Amino acid sequence: MTEHPEHPEPSERPGHPAYSEKDVLREVTELEGKSATAARLFDIRRIIGGLFVIYGVIVTIAGLTDDDAAIDKAEGVNINLWTGLGMLLLGLFFLVWLKLRPIVPPPDVVVGDDSKE
Known part of the structure; x- marks a missing residue:
């Protein structure tokens, strides 16, 4: 029988870079930043407000040009005209609400416990 050596450290394995805790924390922080940006970008208030403003402008223009x-x-x-103005007001309400009450990112999550040293 052949003996299997113990698993080598990550830095000793070919093709496997060693990650320090600092690298992991930097990557986690970067991912949290991207997640917060995506949450702000796809906030439903932004989507609803934007659509209502766009459609409100279109319907208002149609109302102004009605014969x-x-x-x-x-x-x-x-x-x-009245429906378009109502849609504009509703869309602006959603966008102002988004500006006044933005999404707050969740509190930081503790990755490791340093008290075991």
């Missing part, structure tokens, strides 16, 4: 026949069809109310 008398379209207004008569809605019994004298320029429904596109």
Whole structure:
């Protein structure tokens, strides 16, 4: 039978770089930063607010360019104009809410316990 040597240290294994605790903490910090950026970018308030603002502008422009026949069809109310302005206000509300109350990243997670030394 052949004897199997003990598992070598990571720095002794070919093709396996050794990672220090400092490297791991730096990588964890970098990933947390990317995660917080993604959370802010895909916040549902940003998506809803942006869509309502875009559609509100389109519908408002349609309301401003409506002819008398379209207004008569809605019994004298320029429904596109009022709906577009409402959508604009709702979209701006969501975007202002996002600006005033941004997502707060969770508190730092303790990776290792230094008290065992």
